[in-house]
Amino acid sequence: MILNSVKLNPFCALRDTLIKFQPGLNVILGPNEIGKSTVFHAIQSVLFTNTNLDKRAFEKLMKYFIPIDGDTAHIILEFDVNDEHYILSRI
Numbered sequence: 001m002i003l004n005s006v007k008l009n010p011f012c013a014l015r016d017t018l019i020k021f022q023p024g025l026n027v028i029l030g031p032n033e034i035g036k037s038t039v040f041h042a043i044q045s046v047l048f049t050n051t052n053l054d055k056r057a058f059e060k061l062m063k064y065f066i067p068i069d070g071d072t073a074h075i076i077l078e079f080d081v082n083d084e085h086y087i088l089s090r091i
Contacts, residue, residue: 003043004085007076010067012038041065046075046090 008017014035019028028036042065049061065073077088 002080004078004080005076006039006043006046006078008039008042009074009076010070011042011073011075012065012067014038014042015067042073042075043077045073046077046088049090051090 002023003021005018005020007019008014011017012035017035019039028039030036045062045065050057053061062073067073072091074091075089079086079088
């Protein structure tokens with residue numbers, strides 16, 4: 001799998017954020033509390049979190065990613081697998 005981009009709108013404190021990845025090694029760096037771990041958690045959530053969560057599981061896994069002033073988190077992940085392009089969107 002080759003990751004092309006991740007769009008967060010909203011996810012935690014990040015709004016209307018698009019990160020594009022280039023071929024080869026990509027590094028995300030910056031000062032503390034800028035959102036590096038948030039990007040990691042967004043990618044992890046869209047790929048590995050079950051969409052059929054009951055209230056208890058939702059509270060445990062996802063409540064920290066919902067913006068304070070909202071009720072949803074939205075992630076769009078674009079990637080390629082074996083020369084096929086895919087878009088995965090989770091709300």
